[in-house]
Amino acid sequence: MTIAAGSDTGTDKLDRGVLKVAAVVVLGAIMSILDITVVSVALPTFQSEFNATYATVAWTMTAYTLALATVIPITGWAADRFGTKRLYLASLVLFVAGSVLCSMAWDIGPLIIFRVLQGLGGGMLMPLSLTMMTRAAGPHRIGRLMAVLGVPMLLGPIGGPILGGWLIEATSWHWIFLINLPIGLVAFFAALRVLPKDRPQPSESFDFLGMLLLSPGLALFLYGVSSIPGTGTVAAAKVLIPALIGLVLMIGFVRHALGKDHPLIDLTLFRNRNLTIAVVTMTLFAVAFMGAMLLFPSYFLQVRGESTLNAGLLLAPQGLGAMLTMPIAGRLTDKIGPGRLVLAGIALIAVGMAVFTQVAADTSYVVLLAGLFVLGMGMGMTMMPIMSAALASLTNHQIARGSTMMNIVQQTAGSIGTAVMSVILTNQILADPAASAYTAVTQGVVPAAQVPLDVLAQGQSSLADAFGGTYVVALVLIVLCIVPALFLPRKKIDRAVEPEQEKELTVPTVVH
Numbered sequence: 156m157t158i159a160a161g162s163d164t165g166t167d168k169l170d171r172g173v174l175k176v177a178a179v180v181v182l183g184a185i186m187s188i189l190d191i192t193v194v195s196v197a198l199p200t201f202q203s204e205f206n207a208t209y210a211t212v213a214w215t216m217t218a219y220t221l222a223l224a225t226v227i228p229i230t231g232w233a234a235d236r237f238g239t240k241r242l243y244l245a246s247l248v249l250f251v252a253g254s255v256l257c258s259m260a261w262d263i264g265p266l267i268i269f270r271v272l273q274g275l276g277g278g279m280l281m282p283l284s285l286t287m288m289t290r291a292a293g294p295h296r297i298g299r300l301m302a303v304l305g306v307p308m309l310l311g312p313i314g315g316p317i318l319g320g321w322l323i324e325a326t327s328w329h330w331i332f333l334i335n336l337p338i339g340l341v342a343f344f345a346a347l348r349v350l351p352k353d354r355p356q357p358s359e360s361f362d363f364l365g366m367l368l369l370s371p372g373l374a375l376f377l378y379g380v381s382s383i384p385g386t387g388t389v390a391a392a393k394v395l396i397p398a399l400i401g402l403v404l405m406i407g408f409v410r411h412a413l414g415k416d417h418p419l420i421d422l423t424l425f426r427n428r429n430l431t432i433a434v435v436t437m438t439l440f441a442v443a444f445m446g447a448m449l450l451f452p453s454y455f456l457q458v459r460g461e462s463t464l465n466a467g468l469l470l471a472p473q474g475l476g477a478m479l480t481m482p483i484a485g486r487l488t489d490k491i492g493p494g495r496l497v498l499a500g501i502a503l504i505a506v507g508m509a510v511f512t513q514v515a516a517d518t519s520y521v522v523l524l525a526g527l528f529v530l531g532m533g534m535g536m537t538m539m540p541i542m543s544a545a546l547a548s549l550t551n552h553q554i555a556r557g558s559t560m561m562n563i564v565q566q567t568a569g570s571i572g573t574a575v576m577s578v579i580l581t582n583q584i585l586a587d588p589a590a591s592a593y594t595a596v597t598q599g600v601v602p603a604a605q606v607p608l609d610v611l612a613q614g615q616s617s618l619a620d621a622f623g624g625t626y627v628v629a630l631v632l633i634v635l636c637i638v639p640a641l642f643l644p645r646k647k648i649d650r651a652v653e654p655e656q657e658k659e660l661t662v663p664t665v666v667h
Contacts, residue, residue: 253272318334378397424557436541515620
């Protein structure tokens with residue numbers, strides 16, 4: 156008889172051992188993702204504290220993102236070579252050390268440098284978490300595990316602004332970094348105790364040429380893209396030169412990887428139909444959704460005049476919506492596949508986004524919070540099922556490389572989406588004198604007393620219209636996600652068999 160690859164031989168429920176692993180790795184992943192957004196509300200504080208321009212302090216976020224992108228490609232090889240547990244512990248140490256150094260920064264330059272160090276550690280935490288949890292759960296429970304891992308992905312964009320606003324108002328900016336020290340210590344000792352012993356596979360040689368092509372290529376490309384909002388145009392030399400050089404390096408990596416036995420990123424994974432479709436879907440989704448999420452707190456801060464803490468709290472319905480659907484989607488993904496769930500999730504996100512295309516300066520908070528709740532429900536049914544579709548049919552040996560690839564896609568697409576939405580919003584504001592005047596007042600560049608009340612009222616309305624127009628672009632991109640999502644599996648996905656296990660899984664029939 157022949158045993159089917161990925162046959163469901165275990166219980167569907169997550170046992171205590173798997174939940175322990177999940178709790179440990181989620182703790183580290185939460186720190187990494189929270190730190191992407193928690194700093195966003197501190198930028199005005201950094202401006203006044205270090206007497207720096209907004210363009211300069213924005214590099215405290217950009218430097219962290221670039222460091223993430225640089226280190227993610229080597230995570231798959233390093234996990235195979237040194238073991239996921241050892242690498243996870245080392246990443247935690249590097250991340251916490253960077254956090255402590257950030258809290259001690261005496262000027263904006265050292266703070267940016269320390270953020271790079273923090274990003275180098277944080278960049279490995281999420282792909283390692285994906286790898287360890289997928290291996291611990293097995294193919295038949297990957298949907299449920301993805302729902303658990305979705306918690307940090309959800310808490311980052313939603314909890315970051317709330318936590319950052321509260322820490323700055325209650326203590327000082329130093330604590331947005333120092334908070335990682337006690338959490339990191341707990342995560343380190345828990346990982347030391349709970350995570351299974353490593354079984355490293357040192358047979359594959361490290362692809363140094365691939366690293367020299369891909370990591371700088373990604374960093375330069377994202378640097379160029381991240382510079383678009385500051386220049387206001389794609390045609391600026393500061394944007395084009397690094398972006399084009401980065402693109403050339405990445406193309407060079409593709410050619411190199413296709414002719415190498417053990418490349419840094421295994422592009423042969425694209426032979427897996429499920430992973431390829433999931434990558435396309437995730438790219439469109441991340442560009443639209445991640446870019447739009449950046450604008451939600453900005454609308455509350457700039458148009459409605461809310462404090463940083465209130466703006467963060469107003470995003471809570473989005474998290475509640477996702478918490479409602481994410482566990483359900485995780486269970487259903489294991490049973491019926493991700494296809495139908497992703498399509499339903501995209502439809503909900505489109506409905507929620509449509510609410511924000513109509514925002515005005517006085518739109519009811521009830522309407523806005525309801526839109527965020529529906530959008531969150533859609534997010535809970537979309538992101539992690541897409542991840543499940545990508546990883547569920549890979550072999551155990553391919554999981555580390557597959558999770559690394561999905562993290563690169565998500566990080567790159569999210570950065571592109573953030574830049575695109577920022578440029579669209581900025582250009583719409585610059586095109587309207589009233590909106591520009593109101594923005595100058597909200598940023599403290601021009602005293603409100605110097606601007607007539609009727610101009611302020613018109614400017615507030617025009618600024619709201621600029622946000623609404625930007626959300627229209629996000630809505631169109633979300634709707635486009637339906638096209639690749641139609642091809643996602645609509646039945647339970649079976650895990651592929653390791654090549655060396657194929658003979659073991661086929662037992663010859665004995666004729667008596």
